Amino acid sequence: MDVEKLIVDTFKRTVREMPIDRCTVADIARRTGLSRQAFYSHFEDKYALSIRIFEEDFAPVALACRERHMTWLESGRAHLAIYRNDKDFYRNVLSSRERCGLREYLNTRIYGEFRYKCLMRGMDPSDSDALYAVRMYTYTTNQVTVEWVEGGCVEPEGEIVRRFDLCRPLIISPYLADDDSYVPHSS
Numbered sequence: 001m002d003v004e005k006l007i008v009d010t011f012k013r014t015v016r017e018m019p020i021d022r023c024t025v026a027d028i029a030r031r032t033g034l035s036r037q038a039f040y041s042h043f044e045d046k047y048a049l050s051i052r053i054f055e056e057d058f059a060p061v062a063l064a065c066r067e068r069h070m071t072w073l074e075s076g077r078a079h080l081a082i083y084r085n086d087k088d089f090y091r092n093v094l095s096s097r098e099r100c101g102l103r104e105y106l107n108t109r110i111y112g113e114f115r116y117k118c119l120m121r122g123m124d125p126s127d128s129d130a131l132y133a134v135r136m137y138t139y140t141t142n143q144v145t146v147e148w149v150e151g152g153c154v155e156p157e158g159e160i161v162r163r164f165d166l167c168r169p170l171i172i173s174p175y176l177a178d179d180d181s182y183v184p185h186s187s
Helices: 003-017 025-032 036-040 046-067 072-085 087-094 102-120 128-150 157-166
Strands: none
Touching (some): 003 025, 003 036, 003 087, 046 072, 102 128, 128 157
């Protein structure tokens, strides 16, 4: 029996039913038939487990961005599809008000993807204004995404991607353009 897979699957089912703030390690242990010690021998806590799930779910998109040079629009839609496909889990994790670091984790991961894309498209790595713009854009798009997930992923992905575009700083727009079709939005 793969104990880690059992814990991950049980955790995901449990968090689909209740917010992560109400889910305890004792709940997971009881549902798996394992001890709390068994849980802790595999994961530091429920937040570390959540981050592991995020990493596994989003790894294919990150890889596609790097290997296929996925466009900004494709990347945005792919991320949103992951959230939509397991919206109860992600809503109950992202709505956490406890010290879980999940939003910070997402900001760090998405910042890495945006920064990589900008550098691959010629952004000067010493341009502190552009790097700051990438960081602020990361926070803004993640906030839009979190609000969308917390709202139940009701709006079409295209509308959310449009909001991403509206908040894209002009200084980094050429680097995050979809192929050669980018037309700057008016400010």
